[in-house]
Each structure stands twice: as C-alpha cells, then as structure tokens.
Amino acid sequence: xxxxxxxxxxxxxxAFATAVESALTQFxxxxxxxxxxxxxxxxxxxxxxxxxxxxxxxxxxPSFAWTGWVGAGGDPNAADATAVLNxxxxxxxxxxxxxxxxxxxxxxRTRRRFPTVHVDFEQRHRNRGWIGDPEHYGTSVAILVGxxxxxxxxxxxxxxxxxxxxxxxxxxVWSQMRTEVLGGQLLDIYGExxxxxxxxxxxxxxxxxxxxxxxxxxxxLGAAIADADPALIAAYRTFGTDIxxxxxxxxxxxxxxxxxxxxxxxxxxxxxxxKRTVLLxxxxxxxxxxxxxxxxxxxxxxxTDLDADQVERIRALLTDLGAVDEVERRITExxxxxxxxxxxxxxxxxxxxxxxxxALAATRRxx
Amino acid sequence: xxxxxxxxxxxxxxAFATAVESALTQFxxxxxxxxxxxxxxxxxxxxxxxxxxxxxxxxxxPSFAWTGWVGAGGDPNAADATAVLNxxxxxxxxxxxxxxxxxxxxxxRTRRRFPTVHVDFEQRHRNRGWIGDPEHYGTSVAILVGxxxxxxxxxxxxxxxxxxxxxxxxxxVWSQMRTEVLGGQLLDIYGExxxxxxxxxxxxxxxxxxxxxxxxxxxxLGAAIADADPALIAAYRTFGTDIxxxxxxxxxxxxxxxxxxxxxxxxxxxxxxxKRTVLLxxxxxxxxxxxxxxxxxxxxxxxTDLDADQVERIRALLTDLGAVDEVERRITExxxxxxxxxxxxxxxxxxxxxxxxxALAATRRxx
Numbered sequence: 001x002x003x004x005x006x007x008x009x010x011x012x013x014x015a016f017a018t019a020v021e022s023a024l025t026q027f028x029x030x031x032x033x034x035x036x037x038x039x040x041x042x043x044x045x046x047x048x049x050x051x052x053x054x055x056x057x058x059x060x061x062p063s064f065a066w067t068g069w070v071g072a073g074g075d076p077n078a079a080d081a082t083a084v085l086n087x088x089x090x091x092x093x094x095x096x097x098x099x100x101x102x103x104x105x106x107x108x109r110t111r112r113r114f115p116t117v118h119v120d121f122e123q124r125h126r127n128r129g130w131i132g133d134p135e136h137y138g139t140s141v142a143i144l145v146g147x148x149x150x151x152x153x154x155x156x157x158x159x160x161x162x163x164x165x166x167x168x169x170x171x172x173v174w175s176q177m178r179t180e181v182l183g184g185q186l187l188d189i190y191g192e193x194x195x196x197x198x199x200x201x202x203x204x205x206x207x208x209x210x211x212x213x214x215x216x217x218x219x220x221l222g223a224a225i226a227d228a229d230p231a232l233i234a235a236y237r238t239f240g241t242d243i244x245x246x247x248x249x250x251x252x253x254x255x256x257x258x259x260x261x262x263x264x265x266x267x268x269x270x271x272x273x274x275k276r277t278v279l280l281x282x283x284x285x286x287x288x289x290x291x292x293x294x295x296x297x298x299x300x301x302x303x304t305d306l307d308a309d310q311v312e313r314i315r316a317l318l319t320d321l322g323a324v325d326e327v328e329r330r331i332t333e334x335x336x337x338x339x340x341x342x343x344x345x346x347x348x349x350x351x352x353x354x355x356x357x358x359a360l361a362a363t364r365r366x367x
Numbered sequence: 368x369x370x371x372x373x374x375x376x377x378x379x380x381x382a383f384a385t386a387v388e389s390a391l392t393q394f395x396x397x398x399x400x401x402x403x404x405x406x407x408x409x410x411x412x413x414x415x416x417x418x419x420x421x422x423x424x425x426x427x428x429p430s431f432a433w434t435g436w437v438g439a440g441g442d443p444n445a446a447d448a449t450a451v452l453n454x455x456x457x458x459x460x461x462x463x464x465x466x467x468x469x470x471x472x473x474x475x476r477t478r479r480r481f482p483t484v485h486v487d488f489e490q491r492h493r494n495r496g497w498i499g500d501p502e503h504y505g506t507s508v509a510i511l512v513g514x515x516x517x518x519x520x521x522x523x524x525x526x527x528x529x530x531x532x533x534x535x536x537x538x539x540v541w542s543q544m545r546t547e548v549l550g551g552q553l554l555d556i557y558g559e560x561x562x563x564x565x566x567x568x569x570x571x572x573x574x575x576x577x578x579x580x581x582x583x584x585x586x587x588l589g590a591a592i593a594d595a596d597p598a599l600i601a602a603y604r605t606f607g608t609d610i611x612x613x614x615x616x617x618x619x620x621x622x623x624x625x626x627x628x629x630x631x632x633x634x635x636x637x638x639x640x641x642k643r644t645v646l647l648x649x650x651x652x653x654x655x656x657x658x659x660x661x662x663x664x665x666x667x668x669x670x671t672d673l674d675a676d677q678v679e680r681i682r683a684l685l686t687d688l689g690a691v692d693e694v695e696r697r698i699t700e701x702x703x704x705x706x707x708x709x710x711x712x713x714x715x716x717x718x719x720x721x722x723x724x725x726a727l728a729a730t731r732r733x734x
Contacts, residue, residue, distance in 0.1 A: 034546055034547075038546075038547065038575060039550075039571060104506075104510060105511075131560055131562050136474070137556065140471070141553065144556075147468065147514070148546070151549065152546075159538075159539075164531035164532050164534060165531050171526075178518040178522075186412050194498070195498050
C-alpha cells in the first residue's frame with residue numbers, strides 16, 4: 001500500500017483511490033482462510049464481491065472521511081494513519097451492499113457496463129443448467145452477497161488497527177450513517193410506489209440517501225476518529241448536507257441532460273425510469289400552477305419508454321417551466337452555504353482547500 | 368428489565384427470554400428519535416422490524432451466549448451483567464436479518480403463523496393501490512428491513528455498555544459468526560440449485576448455517592466477553608458444533624415426521640420443498656446401493672406437491688432404508704461427544720448443568 005504520507009495531500013485523487021483499493025485488497029486477503037474453509041461456492045461469492053468492490057468507483061466516501069480526519073488535525077505521518085485509512089476504506093463495503101441491493105430493487109441489469117451481481121448469478125445459473133428459476137437464484141445470491149458486504153464493512157473497521165477507544169467514538173456515527181442510508185432507500189421506494197410528487201419528499205431522500213451517507217457522515221466519521229470539537233463537527237455536517245444535496249441535484253440534471261458519452265448512461269434514462277427527483281417535482285409544481293397541459297404531459301410521460309424526440313420534448317418543458325434554473329439556483333445556494341460553513345470553521349487550511357475542490361468537483365461535474 | 372441476577376439461573380427459560388425481549392425493546396426505544404426524524408414511512412418499517420423481533424422465538428442464541436459467559440466465570444451479579452445481556456440480545460437482530468432474507472429466498476409466505484415481512488409489505492402495497500408490482504415492492508422493502516436488522520445488531524453491541532476492550536475481543540468472533548451463517552446460506556441455495564445430493568454437502572450446511580451460528584459462536588461470544596482461556600473455548604466450540612448439528616438433524620426428522628399440531632408446519636413440508644437434508648442424502652445413498660427403484664421414486668417425489676398418502680409412502684421408505692435410524696444414531700453420537708467435551712471442561716458446574724439441559728432440549732424435542 002502507498003504510505004499514508006503519500007496519500008495525505010491527494011485525497012480525492014487517483015493516488016488516494018489506489019491506496020483505498022490496496023487497503024480493501026489487503027482486507028479481502030485476510031478473509032481468504034475463512035472463505036476457503038467454507039468451500040468453493042463461497043469462494044465464488046466472495047470473489048464476486050471483491051471484484052465488484054475493486055472494479056471502480058470514485059472512492060468518494062473514503063475521501064471525505066480521510067479529509068475529515070486530516071482537517072480535524074489527524075496526522076497523516078502518525079503511526080495510526082494506516083488504521084485510519086483502513087477504517088475509511090470500509091465505507092466502500094457499505095457502499096457495495098447499498099449498490100448490490102439497490103440494483104435488485106431497481107431491477108438494474110448493468111452497472112459500470114458490467115452485469116449487476118444478481119444478473120451475473122442469474123446467468124451462471126442459466127449457463128450451468130441448474131434447477132429452479134435463474135432469476136430468483138440470482139436475486140437470492142445477490143441478497144446474501146450484499147449482506148456479506150455489510151457485515152464485512154464492520155469487520156474491516158474492527159480489524160482496521162484503530163484503538164478500541166477510537167472505535168467507540170466512531171461507532172455511533174457509523175450507526176447513524178447506516179440507518180440514514182437505509183432510511184433514505186426506504187423513503188425512495190415508498191415515494192415511488194406511493195407516487196409522492198412533492199419537492200419535500202424528493203429533498204428528504206436527497207438528504208438521507210445521498211447527503212448524509214456520501215458527505216456528511218463520512219466527514220463526521222473522520223472527525224470522530226480525530227476527536228474533533230463539536231463546532232468543527234457542526235461545520236462538517238452543514239457542509240456535508242449542503243454539498244451532498246447539491247451533488248444529488250447535479251446528478252438529477254445529468255440524468256436528464258447529461259451526455260451519454262460522458263455519463264455512460266443512455267440519455268434521459270431518469271425520465272424513462274420515472275425517478276422522483278427535485279427537478280421533476282419542481283417542474284410538476286410549476287406546471288400545476290401555470291400550465292395544466294404540460295403537467296398532464298409530464299405525468300403521462302414519466303416512467304414510460306420514451307424515444308429520443310419525446311426525451312427532447314420533456315427536456316424543453318423542464319427548461320421552459322423554469323425548473324432547471326431553479327435546480328441550478330439551489331445548487332449554487334447550497335454550494336455557497338456549504339463552503340461558507342467550512343471557511344468559517346477550524347478545519348486546517350489544506351483541508352479547507354481540499355473540501356472546496358471536492359465540493360466544486362461534485363457540484364459542477366459533467367458525469 | 369429483570370435484573371441480570373434473576374436471569375442468571377434461568378437461561379433458556381421463559382424468564383430469560385423476557386429479559387432478552389426487554390433489552391431489545393429498550394434498544395428499539397433508543398432508535399426512535401432517529402427513526403422519527405427520517406419520517407413516517409421509516410417508522411412503519413422500523414415498527415415492522417420491532418414487531419418481528421419481539422413476536423416470538425426461543426431466544427436460543429442469546430441463551431447460549433449468556434451461558435457461555437456465565438460458564439467462563441462471568442458474574443451475573445457484577446455491574447457489567449446488563450451490558451452482557453444487551454450484547455447477547457443483539458444476536459436476535461442478526462437472526463432477524465437471516466430470517467427476513469431467508470423468507471425472500473425461500474419464497475415463504477408465512478412465519479410463526481404471520482405473513483412474512485415481504486408478504487406483509489406486498490399486501491400493504493396492494494391494499495393501498497400503489498404504483499408498480501406489489502411483489503417486487505414487498506421484496507424490496509424486506510431486503511432493506513433485513514439490512515436494517517443487520518446494521519442494528521452491530522449498533523446494539525456498540526451501545527450495549529460493554530467496555531471497548533471487551534468489544535474488541537467480541538468483534539472477531541462476531542465477524543466469524545456472521546460470515547459463517549452467510550456462507551452457510553449460500554451453500555444451501557447453491558446446493559439446492561446445483562442438485563448436490565451428497566451427505567457431505569448437507570453436513571457442511573448444517574455445520575455453518577446452523578451449528579456455528581446457533582450454538583458454537585454464541586457460546587464463543589460469551590467466552591470472549593469473559594476472556595475465557597483457550598481450552599474452555601475449544602470445549603465450547605466442540606460442544607457447539609456437535610450439539611448444533613444434532614439440533615439440525617432433529618429438525619430434519621421433525622420436518623418429515625413431526626406432528627403438525629406441535630411443529631406448526633404442515634406435515635412433510637420439507638419433502639415438498641425439496642430440502643436437501645442429511646436424512647434425504649443418506650437415504651439416496653443407501654437406495655442407490657440397494658434399491659434403484661426406491662432411489663428413482665425419491666428423486667421423482669422430492670420437491671413436488673405431494674399428497675398425504677405420498678408423504679406417508681416417502682416416510683416409510685426413509686425408515687425402511689435405514690436412513691432414519693442412521694440420523695438418530697448420528698444425533699446420539701454427536702450429543703454424547705458434545706456433552707463429554709463440556710463435562711471435561713473448566714466450565715462452572717451450573718453452566719455444565721445448563722448446557723446439558725439445553726443440549727437435550729435441542730436434540731430430543733418434538734417441535
């Protein structure tokens with residue numbers, strides 16, 4: 001693994017991502033004896049999980065956690081820096097569970113251009129000519145592989161090398177984070193099934209499913225490791241909530257207006273999937289007040305198999321209604337608020353710089 | 368909650384179960400603020416989990432963990448006894464995850480005469496006339512409720528009041544236990560899909576899915592809290608493996624020969640479900656050697672919708688082939704081995720007595 005010293009100045013970069021991946025690889029190696037004892041079929045499942053975790057991702061959550069620690073005075077040259085990196089990397093295993101289970105829930109067939117875990121095991125079942133329903137088998141295995149990721153996330157924290165007293169500070173924040181992301185996922189599927197069209201519902205999902213889980217709690221975890229004072233934790237949490245929501249709002253815009261060549265997703269996919277975004281909620285609210293025909297068209301189109309022309313028409317509608325501008329305005333406002341909170345905090349100068357760069361990357365990105 | 372003193376002499380009894388339930392109720396109460404903050408739909412999910420956990424069960428795993436602690440010198444009158452009880456009770460949340468996800472995997476519609484979690488949410492979706500597929504919705508919510516149980520199991524350990532140094536001893540065993548039960552579940556569904564008929568495969572599933580998870584590791588967890596010496600841990604593990612497997616073998620016999628009025632399950636249900644038990648594997652092995660027609664009948668019948676007469680015929684076959692006697696022989700042998708290991712150990716006299724009673728209850732039960 002790269003030395004933590006080399007990582008310190010590069011959180012959010014490819015070098016940091018590599019260090020996180022090394023930590024994960026080493027953790028998986030420590031599981032191997034138990035995995036092999038359980039037999040070859042368990043080896044297959046654990047290998048799938050390892051491949052899934054190492055295949056990609058921006059390592060966003062470990063980056064925020066690491067920066068939170070450094071910003072609260074954590075010393076990347078200290079003896080415990082490797083342990084901290086391990087604990088930060090464990091966030092990628094929570095994320096693996098979230099993605100694997102989300103892909104079942106969303107019936108997604110591919111992720112990062114590879115088959116999703118449930119689809120992969122469905123195909124193995126089919127290729128082997130096994131007994132029973134391949135689809136149900138794939139879902140079953142993927143539920144368990146996701147569970148394994150969630151259990152191993154904890155194990156990685158415990159095996160990180162952090163002092164038990166530090167883990168005791170870390171645990172309540174870790175607990176909040178996991179409850180919040182699961183709560184956010186539940187709100188999401190409830191909202192979709194119940195047809196909740198309100199901006200408030202969409203914002204609440206952004207708050208818990210994305211912001212708390214991706215930025216706020218990772219920073220808070222880093223702060224807890226460093227035993228930061230309450231004022232810095234409060235600043236981190238404000239920054240995390242605001243930037244996290246802004247990040248999701250940017251994601252919503254990209255889901256409708258993004259360039260498929262850059263995002264890797266078919267253009268307008270969020271519209272076809274009927275995703276309940278703030279963008280859509282705001283557009284519906286506006287249309288209900290000013291343009292009932294547009295509102296009816298939106299409601300009739302969202303979640304259907306739209307062709308390119310129809311996607312183009314919805315895009316124009318979202319823009320004309322002012323919903324796109326409103327979301328851009330929210331992104332700008334949240335980003336400014338979040339940055340101001342960090343600027344006024346006691347975070348180290350280098351962490352402030354780092355967080356500013358990460359905030360802008362998250363809210364101004366094209367993919 | 369009952370005082371731990373009152374619990375100490377009664378592990379495995381109704382009084383102990385009540386104490387475990389009180390600990391769980393108190394834990395759920397500590398989650399309420401976070402749950403309510405996430406909104407009413409999350410309250411509904413958390414309430415469902417609480418109801419599920421408190422509705423029933425024999426509290427077998429907490430009982431073994433508590434007895435393991437007391438048997439290794441843990442003092443039920445000491446100040447930390449309540450913390451130990453909380454940590455033991457957390458096993459019920461791991462079990463909730465295992466059951467909720469297993470019920471999805473097994474497509475089970477009822478558990479303990481109530482709708483399973485995925486069926487319950489499927490019905491709510493239907494009753495509310497919501498958007499989308501009710502079945503998929505039920506599965507999605509149940510995946511997340513199971514994840515919540517798994518995450519909260521950890522949280523309950525961390526919030527138990529155990530000293531961080533004790534939690535550090537507890538964690539690696541907790542880790543092994545969760546990996547083993549997930550591994551056992553994976554082996555189970557792989558074996559079923561792949562049609563593995565071997566006694567060895569069935570025994571391996573019993574070893575990990577049941578024995579390690581239900582008896583061996585709970586005792587080991589109790590021993591880890593008490594900082595027991597390696598010889599006592601080894602004795603606990605031998606006892607746990609042997610008694611745990613014997614327990615599962617008894618379960619397999621009850622799944623075919625049990626009285627529905629006592630077991631609460633339709634008679635012969637394991638045969639209809641095509642469950643790959645040691646009983647069946649042994650019968651197939653014997654039939655292949657001595658009675659090819661019986662082997663063919665077994666293979667053609669298992670996993671089909673058998674009527675009462677057909678179930679009766681399969682029962683007679685399993686008995687006549689000698690498989691029932693063989694399983695009974697294994698149960699006796701394992702029980703004797705397990706009891707001998709405990710007898711020769713340094714466990715306290717009262718714990719030995721307790722474990723003997725629990726072993727006999729687990730292996731001689733009628734339901």
